[in-house]
Amino acid sequence: MRDLISQFRHKADIHESRDEIVIGEVVRAMARLGYPSVSFRLQGEGQLVQFRAVGHPTLYAVHVVIDRPSGGGAVTRAMFGSQVTLRITAEARSRSTEAEALVRLARSAPHTERATAFNGDIRVEREVSSVLAHTSRAVDLDDHVGKGDNGTRMLVALLRTTIEALAVAIGRHEGLSD
Amino acid sequence: MFELPDPDAPVVHVHTRAHGGLGTMSRRALDGRVHAGEVAPDDVFWFPGMPEWKEVRHHPELFDDLAPIGPPPSVLSDVMVELPGPRPPRPIETLDPDIIDAPGHTVASVGHPPSPTPPAEVLSLAEDPPLDLGEEQHTWLPDPTDEVPRDWNQLTPDADALVPTDTALGYDEESEEEAAPAFPKMPEDTRLDAIFTDLLEATWDYQEAHEFASCVDEVFLGAVITSALDAGRVLIDLSSDGTHHFLRFEHPEDSSRVLLRLTHLTGNLTTSRVQGHMASIVVGYGERVTGFGDIWARLSSEPRSGLVPRDQPGALVADGDVASQYVYVQVRLYLRIDDYVAPDWSIDHDRLRDHMTACVRALRVHLYGRLR
Numbered sequence: 001m002r003d004l005i006s007q008f009r010h011k012a013d014i015h016e017s018r019d020e021i022v023i024g025e026v027v028r029a030m031a032r033l034g035y036p037s038v039s040f041r042l043q044g045e046g047q048l049v050q051f052r053a054v055g056h057p058t059l060y061a062v063h064v065v066i067d068r069p070s071g072g073g074a075v076t077r078a079m080f081g082s083q084v085t086l087r088i089t090a091e092a093r094s095r096s097t098e099a100e101a102l103v104r105l106a107r108s109a110p111h112t113e114r115a116t117a118f119n120g121d122i123r124v125e126r127e128v129s130s131v132l133a134h135t136s137r138a139v140d141l142d143d144h145v146g147k148g149d150n151g152t153r154m155l156v157a158l159l160r161t162t163i164e165a166l167a168v169a170i171g172r173h174e175g176l177s178d
Numbered sequence: 179m180f181e182l183p184d185p186d187a188p189v190v191h192v193h194t195r196a197h198g199g200l201g202t203m204s205r206r207a208l209d210g211r212v213h214a215g216e217v218a219p220d221d222v223f224w225f226p227g228m229p230e231w232k233e234v235r236h237h238p239e240l241f242d243d244l245a246p247i248g249p250p251p252s253v254l255s256d257v258m259v260e261l262p263g264p265r266p267p268r269p270i271e272t273l274d275p276d277i278i279d280a281p282g283h284t285v286a287s288v289g290h291p292p293s294p295t296p297p298a299e300v301l302s303l304a305e306d307p308p309l310d311l312g313e314e315q316h317t318w319l320p321d322p323t324d325e326v327p328r329d330w331n332q333l334t335p336d337a338d339a340l341v342p343t344d345t346a347l348g349y350d351e352e353s354e355e356e357a358a359p360a361f362p363k364m365p366e367d368t369r370l371d372a373i374f375t376d377l378l379e380a381t382w383d384y385q386e387a388h389e390f391a392s393c394v395d396e397v398f399l400g401a402v403i404t405s406a407l408d409a410g411r412v413l414i415d416l417s418s419d420g421t422h423h424f425l426r427f428e429h430p431e432d433s434s435r436v437l438l439r440l441t442h443l444t445g446n447l448t449t450s451r452v453q454g455h456m457a458s459i460v461v462g463y464g465e466r467v468t469g470f471g472d473i474w475a476r477l478s479s480e481p482r483s484g485l486v487p488r489d490q491p492g493a494l495v496a497d498g499d500v501a502s503q504y505v506y507v508q509v510r511l512y513l514r515i516d517d518y519v520a521p522d523w524s525i526d527h528d529r530l531r532d533h534m535t536a537c538v539r540a541l542r543v544h545l546y547g548r549l550r
Contacts, residue, residue: 017414024413024427028404036523037400038393040416040423047416052397054523095382097375145412 018141022066022084023047025144029155033163035062046087053090058167060093060130083138088159090166092174094129105131105174122166124173131174133166180228185244193231193365194221208234209241222365231364390521391450395442395457397523398515399423402438405531409538411436435504436538437462443512455515460489461534463541464499464506473505473549474498494541496548507545509537 027037030051038061039050046065053059065087094105105126124133137158144151183189185206192200192208194217203211211217212234219235234240403413406427415426425438439460444450467473477496482488488495491510498505518530 017412020413020416023416024403024407027400027413028407031400031404031525031527036397036519036525037403038389038396040396040399040418049400052523097371097378099371 018084019047019066021145022086022139022141023049025152025155026064026066026086026159029152029159030062030064032152032156033160053163056167058092058171059090059163061091062163063089063091065089083140086137086139088135088137088162088166090133090163090170092131092167092170094131102129105129122169124169126173131170133169133173135162135166137162180225182239182243183225183227190223190225192217192221192223194218195368199365205240206244209244212241388447390523391447391455392445394450394455394515394519395423395440395445397519397525398457399425399440401518401525401527401530402440402534404527405534406436408527408531409535433466434542435462435464435506437464437506437508442515455519457513457515458491458510459513460508460510461537461541462506462508463538463545464504465545466503467505467549470498470500470503470505474500477505477548494544496545505545505549507541507548509541511537 023040027049030037034055035051035053037049038052039048041048043065046067048063048065051062051064053062067085067087094102096102096105120135120137122133122135124131126132139155139158144155147154183205186204188202188204188207190205190208191202192211194200196218197216200211200217208217208223212219217234220233222231222233223237223240224231402425406425407413410431411427411429413425414428415424417424421441423438423440425440427436427438428434437460441458443456443458444453477498489510491512494507494509496505496507513533518526520526
């Protein structure tokens with residue numbers, strides 16, 4: 001029991017848990033989309049959560065990094081009304097065994113799609129046998145935390161829209177769609 | 179260029195896409211096989227002195243010195259020389275209307291007479307109705323000496339290769355200019371490619387099973403988070419020490435907290451296949467209390483002989499956190515993750531929510547009893 005309690009002693013106030021609150025909401029929203037979490041780990045200044053894109057026709061995984069801003073003086077203020085940046089990456093994995101296709105994919109060049117009204121810039125690149133599409137979205141905690149089902153639905157919609165935009169960008173890059 | 183063997187020397191090895199290796203034969207016999215449709219232009223041959231296998235269509239000289247089987251080999255030679263580049267369309271109006279209208283005839287023919295022993299299906303095709311000739315079909319003229327019109331497209335699965343259209347070959351002017359030459363492919367390579375494909379697919383299958391086995395605890399962790407948030411709590415702590423995952427939730431209205439430590443007990447594929455996916459989970463429920471000092475003193479005065487492990491599974495244990503003034507009750511359980519997470523990654527959220535609610539309720543009741 002002491003071990004379990006001591007794991008959390010460094011934080012006594014809910015207002016110091018902004019990042020974790022966002023992680024929780026993102027995990028729940030992704031679960032609503034049918035994408036289970038498969039990894040939680042720190043990455044640089046942020047917390048990375050990886051999801052398996054179960055049932056998605058194009059994607060293999062979705063990676064979300066909740067950026068953790070440096071400096072701790074504004075945590076309480078940040079809890080109310082501040083924005084958190086989500087860095088979202090969609091991943092498609094090649095399952096081609098054709099030698100020619102593998103060469104063609106490996107030689108594909110990265111490209112960037114300009115921002116639209118609903119999405120930031122999307123950068124698409126190939127790495128090993130995966131194609132990755134990256135973008136960032138600013139999320140206002142006030143819109144989602146403590147807002148009940150509406151808050152969750154808004155976050156689900158934001159993630160769904162973003163992930164589909166990334167999937168389309170990957171499709172364009174790989175010549176899978178117009 | 180290599181020196182051709184005698185026309186009747188049976189030294190030419192031939193390998194076809196449709197039927198595999200045909201063994202060795204003479205150039206004359208090969209000519210007959212080509213005419214019979216048993217060897218397609220893009221099938222390959224080799225004979226001693228050649229550095230590598232070559233496609234028949236690129237070497238019309240194989241047949242140039244042979245007495246023609248039917249009409250001069252120039253038509254077939256033209257086909258072979260011109261492939262694989264795009265063939266300019268022949269205006270449809272230049273075709274002999276008598277030939278077009280002939281029953282069973284298709285313009286998509288190389289225009290050679292049948293071989294001395296044509297396949298039965300070749301003859302039967304003479305009864306087939308004529309093909310519809312679209313304006314965009316790019317074809318070769320049939321040889322007017324044809325006595326038995328045939329549809330070569332139906333002779334073998336690869337018959338298209340004999341009379342390709344630009345569309346069938348997927349060529350267009352741009353792609354032809356841009357395409358790099360393909361890596362040369364020998365007959366044996368097809369078999370090796372199939373082996374490599376099998377190896378890759380077996381690897382992916384194993385990887386999928388291994389990945390599921392190693393990360394199913396984190397799938398479960400995400401499901402627990404979802405379950406707790408659906409119960410109105412917020413996640414306020416998330417950490418891992420490599421062996422255990424730690425979660426802490428708080429209810430914004432009453433500030434009650436739920437702690438959780440999850441340990442995956444069967445984290446590799448072999449163990450999980452024997453035991454299923456098992457986890458040890460410690461669930462704690464706590465509330466901030468007034469008069470914490472008195473309660474803390476009472477909890478501390480409970481007998482502790484050191485003979486009984488306090489974290490034994492199934493035992494409800496109370497303790498306090500001086501820093502936050504919370505008193506907790508916890509229980510350690512063994513859970514089958516398989517009961518909540520299926521191999522297809524689907525999660526039974528309802529079942530998990532039910533089970534977590536039952537745990538928290540039991541702990542809460544116990545805490546009230548201890549605080550009374």
